[in-house]
Amino acid sequence: RVWNFSAGPAALPEEVLKQAAEEMLDWQGAGMGVMEMSHRGKEFTSIAEAAEADLRELMAVPDNYRILFMQGGAIAENAIIPMNLLGQHDSADYVVTGAWSAKSLKEARRYCKAHVAASAEAGGFTSVPAMTEWSLSDDPAYLFTCTNETIGGVEYPFEPDLAAIGRAEVPVVADVSSHILSRAMDVSKYGLLFGGAQKNIGPAGLTIVIVREDLLGRSVPACPTAFDYKTVADNGSMYNTPPTYGIYIAGLVFQWLKRQGGVAAIEAQNIAKAKLLYDYLDASDFYASKVDPACRSRMNVPFFLADESLNEVFLAESKAAGLVQLKGHKSVGGMRASIYNAMPLAGVQALVDFMRDFAARKG
Numbered sequence: 038r039v040w041n042f043s044a045g046p047a048a049l050p051e052e053v054l055k056q057a058a059e060e061m062l063d064w065q066g067a068g069m070g071v072m073e074m075s076h077r078g079k080e081f082t083s084i085a086e087a088a089e090a091d092l093r094e095l096m097a098v099p100d101n102y103r104i105l106f107m108q109g110g111a112i113a114e115n116a117i118i119p120m121n122l123l124g125q126h127d128s129a130d131y132v133v134t135g136a137w138s139a140k141s142l143k144e145a146r147r148y149c150k151a152h153v154a155a156s157a158e159a160g161g162f163t164s165v166p167a168m169t170e171w172s173l174s175d176d177p178a179y180l181f182t183c184t185n186e187t188i189g190g191v192e193y194p195f196e197p198d199l200a201a202i203g204r205a206e207v208p209v210v211a212d213v214s215s216h217i218l219s220r221a222m223d224v225s226k227y228g229l230l231f232g233g234a235q236k237n238i239g240p241a242g243l244t245i246v247i248v249r250e251d252l253l254g255r256s257v258p259a260c261p262t263a264f265d266y267k268t269v270a271d272n273g274s275m276y277n278t279p280p281t282y283g284i285y286i287a288g289l290v291f292q293w294l295k296r297q298g299g300v301a302a303i304e305a306q307n308i309a310k311a312k313l314l315y316d317y318l319d320a321s322d323f324y325a326s327k328v329d330p331a332c333r334s335r336m337n338v339p340f341f342l343a344d345e346s347l348n349e350v351f352l353a354e355s356k357a358a359g360l361v362q363l364k365g366h367k368s369v370g371g372m373r374a375s376i377y378n379a380m381p382l383a384g385v386q387a388l389v390d391f392m393r394d395f396a397a398r399k400g
């Protein structure tokens with residue numbers, strides 16, 4: 038297998054893929070594969086319950102939060118969130134730190150007055166505005182953040198905590214698609230966390246929502262029933278047929294993460310992986326990172342060659358060396374290495390070794 042630096046869908050732990058392959062035709066003696074099971078049968082119910090319990094344990098999700106397994110991806114949540122949380126409010130606040138939160142803001146404007154509480158656009162989306170610079174509106178339904186901007190490679194170096202700026206009554210919403218389970222998060226600081234599964238969790242098609250119970254039951258009348266968090270929660274994520282195979286693979290990834298020692302252990306590994314790559318970028322004149330060092334993402338590392346005319350040959354040679362999906366997002370350019378939980382330190386080392394050799398030959 039290659040070292041896969043895709044931003045998503047992304048590499049999964051090899052152990053998980055092997056187990057899924059072994060169980061493809063016959064899941065644990067059931068005589069059928071998981072894809073063929075009724076979502077209401079006892080076999081699949083046990084899979085879904087274990088996945089939820091393991092996620093709750095890994096993230097230390099408090100009892101007053103519900104975990105929902107939904108569909109539609111993170112982009113659909115940009116609409117589902119305002120439809121669920123607006124209630125009697127007519128506005129919501131957004132902190133814009135990159136392409137994904139900008140997209141969330143644009144979608145919210147279809148449903149409410151969306152106010153920009155802070156924006157990092159003037160600096161080219163290379164940092165996160167400090168909470169002391171956030172200017173909330175008078176009565177927003179929630180404050181939206183994207184705590185890891187996958188495209189720009191900008192990650193919050195702090196957890197949003199509105200109590201610190203005297204606005205504890207406003208629930209914080211966070212798009213954690215690209216760093217969920219990569220670091221410790223204090224779920225109790227948020228009203229709602231959500232993310233698509235296809236980076237740190239499993240196959241595309243599964244969306245994770247973790248929502249505080251008191252935020253259920255506030256949906257606007259036009260909210261589709263299948264996307265009403267209260268309906269989903271009341272039905273144990275089985276109001277409609279959930280993405281069963283995605284839930285099964287997510288469950289295998291959660292078990293794999295527990296075998297690695299849980300979130301604290303994987304966070305230590307992620308710190309080591311990111312340090313290896315950023316230290317090399319900083320030491321080299323051949324490559325550069327443009328993100329404020331305090332806000333550099335541990336998961337998505339955009340970088341640039343000083344001589345951009347070498348981009349195509351860099352991509353061709355890295356691919357030939359077994360290092361794939363390194364091309365940066367088209368809106369940013371350059372390169373991007375996504376180094377999610379399933380990427381071992383050896384993969385990052387292989388990338389740095391290749392980059393050093395390439396620089397020595399072309400520099």
Ligand code: PLP
Pocket residue numbers: 045109110111112113137183185186187188212213214215233234
């Ligand atoms: N939000 C973030 C932070 C992302 O990285 C992505 C990535 O694809 C999305 C939203 C969009 O997710 P989806 O394609 O699952 O709708």
